[in-house]
Amino acid sequence: MPKPVVVGAVIYDPKVVLIWDIIQTFFAGEGCPIDCVFYSNYELQVTALVDGHIDVAWNSPLAWVDAQRRTGGRCRALAMRDTDRDRITHLLVRTDSGIGALEGLRGKTVATGAVDSPQATLLPLHHLRRYGLVPERDCAVRRHDLLVGKHGDHIGGERDALRSLQAGESDAAALLDLNWDAWRADGTLDPSRIRILASTAPFDHCNFTVLDRFPAERAAEWTAVLFRMRYENAAHREMMDLEGLKAWLPGRTSGYAALEEAAHESGFFAEATR
Amino acid sequence: MAPLPEVDHRWSVRVQRAGDGHARAYARGQAFDVDSQASLRETDPHPSAVEYAIGALGGDLACGLQREAAARALDIHAIEVSLSGRLDNVLVHFGVVGEQGHPGLAAIEGIVYVGTEAPEAEVEAAWRATLARSPLFHTLTRCAEVRMSLRVMP
Numbered sequence: 324m325p326k327p328v329v330v331g332a333v334i335y336d337p338k339v340v341l342i343w344d345i346i347q348t349f350f351a352g353e354g355c356p357i358d359c360v361f362y363s364n365y366e367l368q369v370t371a372l373v374d375g376h377i378d379v380a381w382n383s384p385l386a387w388v389d390a391q392r393r394t395g396g397r398c399r400a401l402a403m404r405d406t407d408r409d410r411i412t413h414l415l416v417r418t419d420s421g422i423g424a425l426e427g428l429r430g431k432t433v434a435t436g437a438v439d440s441p442q443a444t445l446l447p448l449h450h451l452r453r454y455g456l457v458p459e460r461d462c463a464v465r466r467h468d469l470l471v472g473k474h475g476d477h478i479g480g481e482r483d484a485l486r487s488l489q490a491g492e493s494d495a496a497a498l499l500d501l502n503w504d505a506w507r508a509d510g511t512l513d514p515s516r517i518r519i520l521a522s523t524a525p526f527d528h529c530n531f532t533v534l535d536r537f538p539a540e541r542a543a544e545w546t547a548v549l550f551r552m553r554y555e556n557a558a559h560r561e562m563m564d565l566e567g568l569k570a571w572l573p574g575r576t577s578g579y580a581a582l583e584e585a586a587h588e589s590g591f592f593a594e595a596t597r
Numbered sequence: 598m599a600p601l602p603e604v605d606h607r608w609s610v611r612v613q614r615a616g617d618g619h620a621r622a623y624a625r626g627q628a629f630d631v632d633s634q635a636s637l638r639e640t641d642p643h644p645s646a647v648e649y650a651i652g653a654l655g656g657d658l659a660c661g662l663q664r665e666a667a668a669r670a671l672d673i674h675a676i677e678v679s680l681s682g683r684l685d686n687v688l689v690h691f692g693v694v695g696e697q698g699h700p701g702l703a704a705i706e707g708i709v710y711v712g713t714e715a716p717e718a719e720v721e722a723a724w725r726a727t728l729a730r731s732p733l734f735h736t737l738t739r740c741a742e743v744r745m746s747l748r749v750m751p
Contacts, residue, residue: 337637337687363688363695371694 327356328545330531331368331377333386334361335476338565345562355548364472365439369393372532379545382532383474384441385591387576388583390532392592399537400530400574401546406567407528408578411500412447415488415512416520422494425454425521432463434484434493439591440475441526441582443484447497449585450523465493478502485512495520501567527578546573619643635690635700650737651682651705657733658709658745665723665730666713675712680705682741704742710750717749 328350332343343359350357360377362368365386372380373393379401382390390398414433416422422431428451436443444466448458458464465487469479481498485506488496498506503519506512531549533542552559554569563569586592608624612631615621619642620631632643644652655678666673682705684690686698711720724747728734737743 334688334691334693337691340691341637361688361691361693363693367695 325354325356327358328379328541329358329360329377330379330381331360331362331371332381333365333368333383333473333476334363335470335473342562342565345559349552349559349562350548353548353551355544357545365389365474366472372534375534375536378533378537378541380532382530383476384526384528384530384579384582385439385445385474385586387530387532388579388586389592391583394534397535398532399535399542400576401533401542402549402571402574403527403530404566404568405570405572406501407530408572408575409525410442410528411525412442412450412523413498413500413503413519414447414450414521415485415496415498415503415517416494417488417491418516418518420494422520425451425456428456428462428495428520430462431494432465432492433458434465434487434496435467436475436480436484436497437468437471437473438466439471439473440480441585442499442528443475443481443497445585445589445591446523446526446581448589449581450521452588454521482511485517488517524581525578526581527575530574530576532574635684635687637687647682647684647702650702651680654705654733654737654743655680655707657731658707658727661727661731662709662711662723665726666715666720669719669723671713671715671719671723673711673713673715675710677710678707679710680707682706702737702741705737705744707743707745708748709745710748712750714751720749721747 332339334340340361347357347359360371362371365383368380368382369386369390371377372390380386380390387398387400422428433451435447438444448464451458451462456462467480467483467487469483470477481502484493484496485498487493489512507514549571552563552571554560554563610622610624612620612622615630618633622629622631630643631646631649632641633645635647636645659676659678662676663673682702684700685703686696686700688696689698690700709724713720728745734743
């Protein structure tokens with residue numbers, strides 16, 4: 324029996340364990356067994372990857388940036404979900420706010436997700452800086468630090484940021500495009516009361532990360548098996564619906580530049596290591 | 598000289614691995630299958646160990662209340678116990694590195710629905726006696742927060 328590839332994942336909800344149960348069963352059936360190691364936060368997982376305790380890490384975008392930082396750029400992205408590509412974050416305001424441009428947020432309060440959420444905090448605040456607004460100097464930031472360490476994998480921080488906007492406690496809120504679409508559809512937000520003020524440039528989300536020491540032939544075999552998952556196959560669809568994808572795609576690293584800048588300018592990792 | 602009276606009794610259960618990760622328990626002439634320790638799946642072939650533990654409490658209380666009601670000549674049409682329980686930290690059970698807490702049951706809540714025309718005060722007295730004599734209620738309240746309430750419905 325071939326030696327299993329050890330895959331790390333951060334568990335932000337007990338149901339995520341089911342996703343990995345299905346993936347593990349699928350890989351075993353394809354003759355490419357995997358072992359899963361679960362972590363409570365991305366800092367532990369990146370450390371495990373760097374120290375060689377796991378072969379592959381299912382990394383958030385910030386964990387990817389951290390892994391690259393800690394290894395001097397020796398990471399490779401093997402694969403990602405179709406939905407990880409070209410995400411954007413919207414900055415929302417109330418339709419009756421009278422705010423027509425980002426400049427209108429000067430002196431106002433912007434609601435964000437958790438401190439380590441790329442989509443709900445780091446990238447939208449980076450966007451404000453690009454347009455001349457320095458967070459905490461030119462506008463106040465009302466952060467919603469739910470489950471810090473999980474890099475905003477869950478919707479909690481964004482949901483609370485939206486509520487803060489709806490309740491009039493904040494003047495703007497950051498929301499991932501997927502949540503904007505879902506919450507308009509299910510009535511969580513009313514588009515006649517909340518509108519998009521601005522949007523970030525597209526960025527990429529999670530990826531399966533390996534270090535350069537992971538053998539290329541094992542990486543090729545592993546990704547070949549992953550890409551055999553098909554949404555049309557009912558046995559795979561349950562997992563793909565839970566994880567929010569229709570297809571696995573090759574990993575790309577061109578969508579993380581803005582997050583690298585955001586982490587640098589906010590001193591995120593300097594604070595994390597203090 | 599008469600032998601010492603038997604004031605203690607031990608119940609024996611034998612459990613075997615039964616393949617596909619599940620186990621089969623044998624108690625006297627009966628057998629039951631345990632599918633896993635704790636499952637989050639929508640369906641499984643058999644209940645999990647955690648569900649058996651919670652179900653055992655419900656079974657204990659339903660049988661106990663039936664017996665207490667009979668002893669008091671209370672006419673009971675129906676008894677149904679609805680229970681739910683949670684672990685202190687289910688992620689510890691799943692082996693998540695860095696999680697705190699323990700994988701044991703932390704809390705069980707339940708409602709006992711009793712269909713009867715009997716006076717409510719008498720049903721409540723039977724319920725108190727049931728709790729006082731319940732092996733599993735007394736076991737689980739020593740390690741978890743157990744909150745049971747009674748609803749009497751004509």
